[in-house]
Amino acid sequence: MPDKVKLAYFLSGGCGGCDMAIIDLSETLVDVLPYLEVVFWAPTVADVKYKDLEAMPDKSIDVGLYSGMVRLSEQEHIARVMRRKCKVLVAYGACAALGGIPGMGNMHTREDIFQTAYFDTYSTDNPEGVTPQVRCVVDGKYELTLPEFYGYVRPLQHVVDVDYFSGGCPPHHSFVGQAVVAVLEGELPPPGSWITSGKAVCDVCDRNPAGRGEQRHLIQSVKRTIDGVPEEGKCLLQQGYLCLGAVTQGDCGSLCPQVNIPCRGCGGPIPGVKDFGLRAIGSIAASLEKEELVEQIPSPVKLFYRYSLPASMLGRKIK
Amino acid sequence: MSEWKPNIVVFACDWCTYQGADLAGSLRYEYPANVNIIRVPCTGRVEPEFIVSALSNGADGVFVGGCHPGDCHYKEGNYKAMRRFTLLKMVLTGMGFEAERVRMEWISGSEGKRFAEIMAEFNRTIEKIGPNPFRRDSNAG
Numbered sequence: 001m002p003d004k005v006k007l008a009y010f011l012s013g014g015c016g017g018c019d020m021a022i023i024d025l026s027e028t029l030v031d032v033l034p035y036l037e038v039v040f041w042a043p044t045v046a047d048v049k050y051k052d053l054e055a056m057p058d059k060s061i062d063v064g065l066y067s068g069m070v071r072l073s074e075q076e077h078i079a080r081v082m083r084r085k086c087k088v089l090v091a092y093g094a095c096a097a098l099g100g101i102p103g104m105g106n107m108h109t110r111e112d113i114f115q116t117a118y119f120d121t122y123s124t125d126n127p128e129g130v131t132p133q134v135r136c137v138v139d140g141k142y143e144l145t146l147p148e149f150y151g152y153v154r155p156l157q158h159v160v161d162v163d164y165f166s167g168g169c170p171p172h173h174s175f176v177g178q179a180v181v182a183v184l185e186g187e188l189p190p191p192g193s194w195i196t197s198g199k200a201v202c203d204v205c206d207r208n209p210a211g212r213g214e215q216r217h218l219i220q221s222v223k224r225t226i227d228g229v230p231e232e233g234k235c236l237l238q239q240g241y242l243c244l245g246a247v248t249q250g251d252c253g254s255l256c257p258q259v260n261i262p263c264r265g266c267g268g269p270i271p272g273v274k275d276f277g278l279r280a281i282g283s284i285a286a287s288l289e290k291e292e293l294v295e296q297i298p299s300p301v302k303l304f305y306r307y308s309l310p311a312s313m314l315g316r317k318i319k
Numbered sequence: 320m321s322e323w324k325p326n327i328v329v330f331a332c333d334w335c336t337y338q339g340a341d342l343a344g345s346l347r348y349e350y351p352a353n354v355n356i357i358r359v360p361c362t363g364r365v366e367p368e369f370i371v372s373a374l375s376n377g378a379d380g381v382f383v384g385g386c387h388p389g390d391c392h393y394k395e396g397n398y399k400a401m402r403r404f405t406l407l408k409m410v411l412t413g414m415g416f417e418a419e420r421v422r423m424e425w426i427s428g429s430e431g432k433r434f435a436e437i438m439a440e441f442n443r444t445i446e447k448i449g450p451n452p453f454r455r456d457s458n459a460g
């Protein structure tokens with residue numbers, strides 16, 4: 001084992017679930033903690049300020065984990081600082097690597113989002129029509145600032161160079177454990193790659209017909225998760241529940257299909273796939289029995305691009 | 320500004336539409352010169368990535384041409400292509416593209432004239448709806 005590995009962690013536009021995935025390492029975390037020195041973990045764990053991170057020498061941190069997408073100017077700033085200070089920068093979790101759930105915001109303009117969030121929602125009481133401003137002056141003398149809310153969500157690699165990607169919403173803790181151990185032992189894949197077993201969700205899924213000696217057939221109907229209860233042990237896709245496990249990394253161990261929930265692709269694309277949503281379209285459409293079934297697929301953009309819209313080739317809705 | 324001409328990308332299946340394009344040439348039917356044909360083994364080879372790559376690299380219109388249903392050299396390639404194309408079109412229109420910007424037609428090897436007519440018609444459609452909005456949008460930042 002080398003000397004202590006210096007670790008920085010930044011929770012950007014994410015929800016904090018990725019932080020929880022690290023905490024969920026439990027015993028593994030206890031085992032590896034003696035080898036880790038957390039120099040920065042904001043805003044959730046360590047009381048280290050941005051200025052402390054900015055004051056650290058360049059390339060002084062061994063590994064930086066960046067979780068969450070880039071929507072605000074503050075997040076972009078820290079992404080750039082992290083890139084300067086860290087030898088290895090990891091886009092950690094679906095938001096950083098793909099844009100994640102907040103990435104679906106790219107289907108709407110900033111104005112639409114503000115209109116909904118600050119005016120239209122039932123619980124909003126905003127008679128003066130206040131919306132977030134980058135700068136405002138209170139009592140004529142106190143100048144207050146907020147980070148700029150950019151028009152679009154970007155994954156980390158659209159802002160700075162990223163060495164490794166890791167999918168999952170959040171990444172499964174056993175997989176995080178393997179990744180942390182790999183970092184500590186210096187056994188990392190070539191830069192630019194995803195940290196993954198390379199297997200698809202279907203590969204590790206108990207419902208896969210191939211693993212049960214069953215014949216696969218074309219899909220006869222399109223169902224939503226609220227339509228009935230899936231048959232025990234039988235492939236969800238074969239029953240008509242649109243499961244994207246075939247094109248998703250299976251480092252999660254196919255947790256969702258095990259509990260009757262079709263895969264939505266948070267793990268990120270399997271190796272060799274550039275655009276998750278498009279490959280999913282190709283795979284799902286080709287396995288439908290009738291062409292009419294295609295039109296029954298509800299809200300296709302947000303189904304196929306649930307986690308990966310900002311990282312896709314198109315990236316956002318065109319106005 | 321010089322007169323804008325659409326940049327049209329055509330994915331033509333080797334067994335039917337490409338032969339149709341060849342026949343159009345042999346018979347000296349005229350079709351627009353801004354049609355760029357890419358020969359593919361089968362429409363089933365045309366992944367959604369191909370079409371979106373063309374659009375995101377600035378193509379103003381993308382056309383996919385294959386064998387008539389039932390005539391596919393690989394039996395069901397065009398049926399798969401049909402489903403993929405319909406679904407991709409739903410996604411593209413959801414993302415703000417005009418539905419007319421992408422088109423799929425069945426053109427056999429004997430339909431040289433039809434190939435030329437459809438190309439001219441598709442070119443007119445694209446001229447009418449204008450340049451690819453993705454280019455305009457990405458320039459705006």
